[in-house]
Amino acid sequence: MEALEVRNVVKQYAEHTALNGVSLTIPQKSIYGLLGPNGAGKTTLIRIINQIINADAGEILINGELLNQDHISIIGYLPEERGLYKKMKVGEQLVYLGQLRNLSKQEAIERSKAWCNKLEIMEWWGKKVEDLSKGMAQKIQFISTVLNDPKLIILDEPFSGFDPVNANLIKDEILELRENGSTVIFSTHRMESVEELCDNIALINKSEVILEGNKREIKNSFRNHTYVVTHKGKLNGSLSANASLVNERSLHDDLYETVIQTSDQTGPNDLLNELIKHTEVNGFVEKIPSINDIFISKVKGDSNE
């Protein structure tokens, strides 16, 4: 049973289609990256999952159940445009937001206090939000998102605006939440965090899913038999027909770095065997495309069609 299944969801606004038959499968206990350029439809999809707006067609299942009001208590949502009541005290605010997620007042108080202690901001409990620094406020927003111990956590651009220390802190918390059985959905266009955290990704562009699957598998499928070799002395076109030289540059002294692409049938060992006949190999690594490369090539390729 999947944590979240999105089936053929369509959302149409007056002038444009925000989502056009979007389907996604998000496995349990995974961290899932929802990628896409601005205006691709990520926020619309997230709003539909959060029941802020309704889809025109298609269905959404959480743990195999059709989306309904009861799911509010198992979802945690940190919107991109996040905010707090500025005039409200930290403690009151957390308790209020917890109660809105169906916690009892007592539970909300206990959990808020536990989280504030954990993130070491208990001394801010009685302070108004307007007196806090931005980083402090972001911690409070994060707490309010995970207060109800959600099984499905949706984070829209979670690291934007965080300083590196807080970003790491939140990263650790996210990983811990997954260990404890939660599923996390990330919506972002910051690729380094995806590379680091996500198990699965989906790429949405122009209202449609153009790529979905396990991050490693996707990266593997985008391998194109390209290797980066560091070696002594120029190669001088001494390669066989199976390998072509993409780029060669001098590092220092007699040391060169060369990018070589081989044909489908040629494995890395074959290339290495051939190379050592001509030169002294100092380094040999397969060039695996980063998510960023894939993202850019897919989105660009899409717009060239």
Place this chain on the structure above:
Amino acid sequence: MNKVFLIIQREFLSKVKKRSFLLATLLVPLLFPTVIGGLAYFAIKEKESSGPKTLMIVNEADSLNLKSNDSFKITFVDHPLDQAIAAFNESEEFGLVYIPEINIESPQGIILYTKTTPGPAVVSGIENLIEKHVKDLKLVKYQIDQETLSKLNTQIAIDTRISTNEDEQSSSSGIASAIGYITGFLIYLFLFVYGGQVMQGVIEEKNSKIVEVIVSTVKPFHFMLGKVVGVASVGLLQIIIWIAIMGGIYGAAGSYLGLNQAREAQVEQVSESMGSDMDIKESLANNPKIKKAYEQISNIPVVTIVISFVIYFIGGYLLYGALFAAVGSAVDTPADAQQFMMPIMLPIIIGFFGMSMFVFDDPSGSMSFWLSMIPFTSPIVMMGRIGFGVPLWELLLSIGLLIGGFIFTIWLAGRIYRVGILMHGTKVNYKVLAKWFMMKN
């Protein structure tokens, strides 16, 4: 439904806990009388400090012997008029009065020369001064002595009663219109104050982006409803406190004047110990106008008025509060809201002027009737009418229409609100609002 209550509770507590709420609640009932009293005090003080104005008199009527009083100092000029005017222009005196030879039966041709246009109060002051002296001349002429004259002056206070009332209570158009005006004006004021608060709050929530977190847990419509009702409950609390304070003041005034039968004995005991007050008190209590006014206040259907006031406040507020919320949801800044305010403010203002123009003229006329039925104006206009006595069926019909009215505006506002709060940076006009209204969920 639990969550709507939660939202109401937050809204209520966050407003009531503010220091400004406490100040407004306690100060306003004291502030109005203080401001009015203060103005009156300064007006009197100014008059005292400025002293009497000097009037130069060219008097050709020998019989008229004008004397200075508190307001005017009289100096007679013996020159003919044209020379006197020249002298006056060079002097620093306030005015020059020319009194020709007059017939005391119909005095004519009296002229006041001044350097700047005088205020109406000053002119009538001078008129009174001369009238009084003409009157004295007439008394002598008709051989009437002062004593006879003062016996001729009689204070009469007519007691108006409504014949259909079983217990024939005293009614008074003066008191009724005062109460109507005050309660109508308060509703007019509250609609703006609390409506504005709702709009402000919605804009703040939209700008601080908290709204997205909240609407992921409750329906936007419930969120709006909670907000509107939350602010209403704050207003209601404020009004209840004010009514209690007013009631206290009224009760205290009653017992001070010793007009309240039940308390009379008790008051007498107290007032024996404060003999100096007795004279004032007695003169106030024996003045038939004050006595009657107090009786009439006691006879006014206070319970009906208070209940209607609360109903019309809540109804009118819900009707307009929802519209204010919709406007707040559509815009990004209070400045953008201006363009949508006019259609909301206009009916409120029409209601207020309708009350001032039609109701006090003819409380059961057709304009008064219709304005007190249309839900957009009825909260103000019906309060204006209620002191004059309104048939029960009219009251019930008006309240029924008001309930229908606010259900309609809340529904309408909700459809705009649910879309508006999630939209940022859109240029909004009426066409866009209509599109949002039609949009499916």
